[in-house]
Amino acid sequence: MRDFPPLTSLRAFEAAARHLSFKRAADELAVTPTAISHQIRQLEEWVGISLFERRVRRVVLTSAGQSLYPAMREGFDALARGVESLKRAPERNTVTLSATVAFTARWLLPRVASFRAACPGLDLRLHASDEPVDLHAGAADLAIRYGRGGYPGLRSELLLKDAFAPVCSPRLGVLEPADLSRHPLLRFEWRRVDDDTPTWPRWFARAGRPYRKAGGELVFSDESHALQAAIAGHGIALASLVLVAEELASGALVRPFGPVLDGFAYHVVHAEGGRDAERIASVRRWLLAEAKAFIATPSPKGPRRKRPMPKSSSVSERLR
Numbered sequence: 259m260r261d262f263p264p265l266t267s268l269r270a271f272e273a274a275a276r277h278l279s280f281k282r283a284a285d286e287l288a289v290t291p292t293a294i295s296h297q298i299r300q301l302e303e304w305v306g307i308s309l310f311e312r313r314v315r316r317v318v319l320t321s322a323g324q325s326l327y328p329a330m331r332e333g334f335d336a337l338a339r340g341v342e343s344l345k346r347a348p349e350r351n352t353v354t355l356s357a358t359v360a361f362t363a364r365w366l367l368p369r370v371a372s373f374r375a376a377c378p379g380l381d382l383r384l385h386a387s388d389e390p391v392d393l394h395a396g397a398a399d400l401a402i403r404y405g406r407g408g409y410p411g412l413r414s415e416l417l418l419k420d421a422f423a424p425v426c427s428p429r430l431g432v433l434e435p436a437d438l439s440r441h442p443l444l445r446f447e448w449r450r451v452d453d454d455t456p457t458w459p460r461w462f463a464r465a466g467r468p469y470r471k472a473g474g475e476l477v478f479s480d481e482s483h484a485l486q487a488a489i490a491g492h493g494i495a496l497a498s499l500v501l502v503a504e505e506l507a508s509g510a511l512v513r514p515f516g517p518v519l520d521g522f523a524y525h526v527v528h529a530e531g532g533r534d535a536e537r538i539a540s541v542r543r544w545l546l547a548e549a550k551a552f553i554a555t556p557s558p559k560g561p562r563r564k565r566p567m568p569k570s571s572s573v574s575e576r577l578r
Contacts, residue, residue, distance in 0.1 A: 263304040270297035271309060272330040275319055352381040353534070353541050356398035360481040361524065362386035364501045366402075369548050376544040380537060388449070393529045400528035400538050402545070406454075412527040415542070417549045420521030421499045422456035425511045427491035432514045435465060439472035442493035446484040447477065456519040458496050464517045500524070503552070524549075 262268075273283035274294055284291040302309050309323035319327060357366060362384055373382050391397035393412060402417060403409060426432050430441055448455055462469040476493055478484040485502060488495035489510055497511075498521060505511040526545055528538050 263301050264297070267297040267301035267304070268330060269334070270294045271301055271323075271326070272334050274298060274310070274317065275323060275327040276331065278317060278319070280317060351379060351537055352383055353400070353537050354383040354385055354398040355400055355402070355541060356385040356387060356391045357402040358388050358404060358481075359386045360485070360498075360501055361402060361404070363482055364485070364504070368504060372548065373544060376547065377540045380540060382541070393527065399534055400526060400541060403525050403527050405522050405525070407523060407525055409525065409527050411529070413530055414525045414527045415546070417524040417526050417545060418500055418552065419523045421518050422461070422496050422521050423499060423513050423516060423518045424461070424494050425497045425499075425502055425506070425513050426488055426494040428509065428512045429491050430494070432494060432512075435467060435515060437514075438494060439470060442474040442476050443471055444476050444478070444484045444487050444493040444495035446481040447479050454520075454522075456496060456521050461496055461517070461519055464519060500552075503555070507555070 269287065270283060270289075270293075273286050274280055277283050277286070280291045280294045280298075284294045287294070298310060305322075305326075307322045308320050309326065311318045311320055355366070363386070366384060370382065370384075373380075385391065385398050390403065391401060393399075393401060403414075404420075407414060407416070424432075424438070426441070431437070432441065443458055445458055448457070451457065453460075459469045473493070476484075476487060478487070481498075481501070484495050485497055485505075487493060488497060488502075489505055496519075499506070499513075499518070500521075502511050506513060526542050528542070
């Protein structure tokens, strides 16, 4: 803690010493000469020495006042320069975008390089959380919600539709559904499970096969961890094709067979109006452009089969 006298008295002294006049100092600071005299007297009492000689119609600095004045002048000049530099500095406009942990890590982060070109002058803050944030309270400027849609009180726009299919490392040599029994099934815990949730039991039912876990099962609380386990070759995941698109394109993961289950959808949502409407609109346009480019990218095919599949028009018969 700095041991300072009142700043008002220091300011009064600097102005009076610069003008060598209590009246001119009072005019500059928009107070009365009596107030200036009182503040300087307060400073003199604080330092224990006289700083001015009061003469008829003028004041003169004492030797102590002459010693103090350069430090006060330099200090107030430095303060003025600091404040002025802040006024001249361009304001950094920051927009906070909230999304789930997995979507932030696997879809947003690989695309932030394009953000600077699309939104010059804006800074992007990514808020990763599986708990929905309160956009009306200002926890974020906009968010990407995953679900069926319908977000009351918020403007919502479809970003991406999701789908789920078995994926695994090509090192596992998985070529047909019968190979599922040779490896662990990987899954993560959904926050809510209903008839539309893309789960392994639902996938087996769609494939017309009994739900079996002969190779065991690995369960993760976080979706990203389940996907990393699949990339590492620890088993077969029923994965979001949106979130593993990069690994499918690079060959780190393969999608050996179907069927494909419909997932939910990603929506860009934000509160209506507000002074940040244009900044939010810029980020929303960037997201929609990235989603359009993502949709236009051809989906990679699965591995070439070594054994021919029996001919049939039925999906379930092909998978038996």
